[in-house]
Amino acid sequence: MDELLEQFLIEGRELVQQASDDLLALEQSPSDALLIDSAFRSIHTLKGSVGLFDFAPMGLVLHAAEDLLGAIRDKRLAVDRDNVDGLLIAVGQTERWIDAIAHAGSLAEDAEDVARLLAANLRELLGLSPAAPLPEPLPAQAGWMDRLLADRLENPSDEPVRVAVRYLPDSGAYFRGDDPMALVRNVPGLVALRIGLRDAGPASGDYDPFACNLVVEFASSAALEDVKASCRFVADQVEIVPITTKPGKAAPVPESRPVDATSKTLRVDSRRIDTLAEIADELVVIKNALSDLTVEAGTALDRDALVEALAERQAVLERLVGRLHRTVMSVRLVPLTPVLSRFPRLVREIAAGLGKEVDLRITGGQVEVDRSIADGLLDPLTHLIRNAMDHGVEFSDQRRQAGKPPRATVELGISRQGDHLLVQLRDDGRGIDPGAIRRVALERQLMGAEELAALPDASVIDLIFRPGFSTADQVTDLSGRGVGMDAVRAAVGRLGGKVSLESVLGQGTTVRLVLPLSNVLTKVVLVACAGERYGVPMEAIVETAKIDAERIFPVRAGRAFILRERTIPLLDLAVLLGIAEPTPPDLEHKVLVIRMGSELVAIGVDAYLDRRELSLRPMPQLLSGMRGIAGTALLGDGQMILVLDVGDLIG
Structure with missing residues (x-):
């Protein structure tokens, strides 16, 4: 990609987003001169940048948008919905053109026609005749x-x-x-x-x-x-x-080259780069220290002294590698604000098209996540917001009849929980009717009538994530809530996350996404079970214990024991994984005590092996839906192990 064009694509998207934010805010505060000036500067700068390239249709629209904003700034026009609509449409089309340039290196074939139509609409808002001739290139004077x-x-x-x-x-x-x-x-x-x-x-x-x-x-x-x-x-x-050899003869314009659509850029705080350089220097020092130790090991250094020296250097190396990994991961961290800032305009456009009144509230955009997580969240969140707007939120008259405010509210909240990102999208709309889902599931023959009747409502609502619900012939209240929801779960699964949904009929729906912040180092306890090794995240373990066999007693169909005057149910990891049948307890049972909400549950294992800090990788796409598996990790001996999500495994 040409360096100048690449820079234009980066700055162009930022200017488009800034203009959108200013225009949306201006609609709420029409007398704010700072917002008008900021929007004008963004459009003016973007128009100037477009002039560096052969993208005349973009320049035509941006020039008309600048004129309209100039009239608003000079108080010749007022800030009203029509003017803001026209400007947002122009900005939105500019964003689509920038995306087209990034993928194909040029504008679409219909760009000129679209540009002339948009420019004519903006001229009409400006009070000029839409039939007036549009600006043409500057006339050249012979000689x-x-x-x-x-x-x-x-x-x-x-x-x-x-x-x-x-x-x-x-x-x-x-x-x-x-x-x-x-x-x-x-x-x-x-x-x-x-x-x-x-x-x-x-x-x-x-x-x-x-x-x-x-x-x-x-x-x-x-x-x-x-x-x-x-x-x-x-x-x-x-x-x-x-000019070539003769004045007035234009040089041939080189053909535009396609732009690599996969090209990625990342703006990094220079302090993080400085930290990486500092760690690299320290790694060189410890490398030299290991080289010196290798020489000493071949001389008169005794075994105990060699072990002690190796342990010291290993501790230093472990500290540096951990710090290096954290710093490299922090380099890839980006705030979610650029992703979330697209949604106010989306909600505004959908609400206008549907004739609904909706307020979008976004919190937590400052949370930083890995670049891949930020990019991957855009599509599933866009789909969820569209569903909430189209099928969750009622029309104003329906909300009044239900005793609700005429304006609906869609809340998008982002928060950090340990090493995970929690995304919650909630609407105060009509909610999901479990009875309607049961009828559709029965019609689609997803389950039998008796099995559906026995399912609790929460499990019934979860059926909308099944591909069988992605059909066009569904009951009206359900249409759209299930369309593509399986794709949402698959997209989140590819990012190493999980999706859950709660809904109360008549009150609204909440969709929760839990994703990793980044590819972080996870502290795990390695355990043995049925001849295999597994990792259990240390954050999930309250304590480890060894329980004598006589302390374990039957409770209904299961087993339990008393630990510090508290009854704790005991489960076998092999049984939970489905790889072995329950076995009689030995003289001593090794257990991991896990907290599940306000309760404690013990999981029996064959042996404790070690504690390690591992780089956790999400499961591949085909296996991303496996229950109870958080991801995989590579051990020092080259063996791949499964890292368990014990909470999901227990259910």
Whole structure:
């Protein structure tokens, strides 16, 4: 990808998001001049950046949007819903064009038609006739380059002339903050310059000393990209002509190259890079220390001294590796704000299209997660919000009849729980009817009637995640709640997370996503069970204990024992994993005591092996739905082990 284009794509998305945020906030605070100025700056800067490339349709729309915002800033127009709608539509289309450039290296074939339609709509909001001719490229005057190059500067560069520019500043340039003379002074490789008047003879009574009436023509020996960069903020007011051997003959424009859609960039706090460099230095020191120890081991160093020296260096190395891993993971951490900031505009557009009144409340956007988690959350959250808007939230008159406020509320909350990210999406809509789900499940033959009747409501609601519910012929109240919900669970599973759902009929629905913050080092206890090794996260273990066989007694169909005057049920890990039948207790039972809510549960294992700090990886896509498995980890001997989610395993 061209470096300049790559930078444009990064900054373009940021400017689009800033403009969207400002416009949405402006609708709530229409008299806030700071918001108007901020939105204007974003559009103006984006328009200038677009001028560096051959994306004329984008420039056309952004120029019209800038004019509309300029009229609002000058108080010639008021901030109303129509104006904000028009500007948001223009910004949204600009965002889609930026995505198209990132994937294909160029705009879609219909970009020019779409741009002219959007520009006409913005002109109509501005009070201009939509039928008026749209802005065309600056008219070229025959022979202007010949005259320009005839007036070479006193000390022309030995370099050949590569670019000629004709600059017609907007009449309101001074009020926009544009300085034509300052621009010319910053042009690299300037070799020729002509300054004249656009309108030579205005009547004395019509003369406006604050209007810019200049035409500036100049030539440069610098590269085309450098000249374009110096004119980027007035790209719509300049005609830039590359020169080959003859003045006036434009150089052929190179074909646009496709952009690598998988290219990723990450902005990193320089302090984190400094930390990595510091750790690298310390690793070099410990490497040298190990080299010295290797030499000493071949001499008269006795065994005890060698073991002690190895232990010391191993402790230092363990500390450094742990610190290195945490720092590398922190480099990949990004705030969720850029992902979440897309949703206010989405909710506004959907609500307007459906004729519903909805407020979106977002909290916790400052939480930082791994870049892959942030990118992967966009699609499932978008789908969940669409479902909540379309099928969860009622119309205003229906809410009034139900005794609810006419405006519905959708809440998106983000929080951090240990090494996990908790995402909760809640709406105060109609909720999900378990009876309707039972009827649909029966119609789709997902389960038998007796089995469905025996299921609790919570388990029945969970059926909407089954692919069988992704059909078009469902009851109206259920339509959409199940469509694609299996895809949501699959997408979250690929990120190493889990999805759960709660709903109360008539009160609303809450969807919870639990995901890892990053690929963190997890402290686990290695245990043996039926000849295999497994990892159990230490955060799930309250304590380990060895229980004599005579202390274990039967309780109904299970077993239990007393620990510090508290009865604790005992389960076998082999039975939970489905790899062995229950065995009679030995003289001594080794157990892990696990907290489940407010209760304690013990899990019997064959042996405790070790405590390790491991890099936990989520399960592959095909296995992501396995119950009771948190992920996998690689041991030092090369063996892969399963790390258990004991809470899910117990159920």
